[in-house]
Amino acid sequence: VVPIASQEMEYRVELFNKMVSSCYEKCMDKKFKDGDLNVGEAACVDRCTGKYWQTVGIVGSMLGAADAQAQQQQMR
Amino acid sequence: MPTQDDMIMQDFMNNCAVKTVLATVMGGFLGAAMGVFFGAFDPMTPTEGEKQTIVQQLKKAGRSTLSKSYSYAKGFAAFGALYSGSECVFEQTRAKHDIYNSAYAGCFTGGVMARSSGPQGMAMGCATMGALSVCMDKFMELH
Numbered sequence: 001v002v003p004i005a006s007q008e009m010e011y012r013v014e015l016f017n018k019m020v021s022s023c024y025e026k027c028m029d030k031k032f033k034d035g036d037l038n039v040g041e042a043a044c045v046d047r048c049t050g051k052y053w054q055t056v057g058i059v060g061s062m063l064g065a066a067d068a069q070a071q072q073q074q075m076r
Numbered sequence: 077m078p079t080q081d082d083m084i085m086q087d088f089m090n091n092c093a094v095k096t097v098l099a100t101v102m103g104g105f106l107g108a109a110m111g112v113f114f115g116a117f118d119p120m121t122p123t124e125g126e127k128q129t130i131v132q133q134l135k136k137a138g139r140s141t142l143s144k145s146y147s148y149a150k151g152f153a154a155f156g157a158l159y160s161g162s163e164c165v166f167e168q169t170r171a172k173h174d175i176y177n178s179a180y181a182g183c184f185t186g187g188v189m190a191r192s193s194g195p196q197g198m199a200m201g202c203a204t205m206g207a208l209s210v211c212m213d214k215f216m217e218l219h
Contacts, residue, residue: 038173040177
């Protein structure tokens with residue numbers, strides 16, 4: 001059980017890092033004239049994470065369906 | 077990492093309604109100050125040749141200054157509310173932070189403030205205010 005949990009933890013950490021990195025690349029203005037997020041960037045990060053999470057959900061459910069199908073075919 | 081208090085404050089300040097209210101209040105104060113400043117330059121001629129006492133003249137000047145500063149305050153507050161609100165809405169919609177937000181907000185504000193002088197006046201107001209806000213932002217180097 002522990003190896004599965006640790007692998008799950010690694011996947012989650014990887015997901016978090018990828019999400020933060022991709023939304024940072026997409027949304028942040030690299031001129032750094034200010035240290036705080038302004039309105040546009042805050043809205044962008046909000047929407048970026050929302051879309052990313054929905055993508056994770058859709059792809060995850062598709063993978064789960066493919067897995068379930070493969071398992072069903074194996075059991076026959 | 078920002079603390080929880082920092083993030084709450086940032087969320088509060090990045091809100092469009094809060095920004096509009098703040099800009100309205102500041103515009104009102106600025107308008108009142110300018111009204112008082114310019115009211116001091118009004119010529120204080122005595123009416124109908126009557127000789128009024130100093131106190132009466134001061135009271136008349138005070139009333140005219142108050143009404144002037146009230147009208148200035150209204151104008152500046154409306155201007156501030158329009159500019160700040162429209163800039164915030166444009167920036168949230170575009171999800172980008174660049175100079176075009178100021179240009180669009182200036183155009184919108186100029187157009188609305190000049191709405192009583194027909195489409196040509198609105199176009200002129202839009203162009204003028206847009207150029208002015210772009211120049212001001214470039215000068216303040218916020219973008």
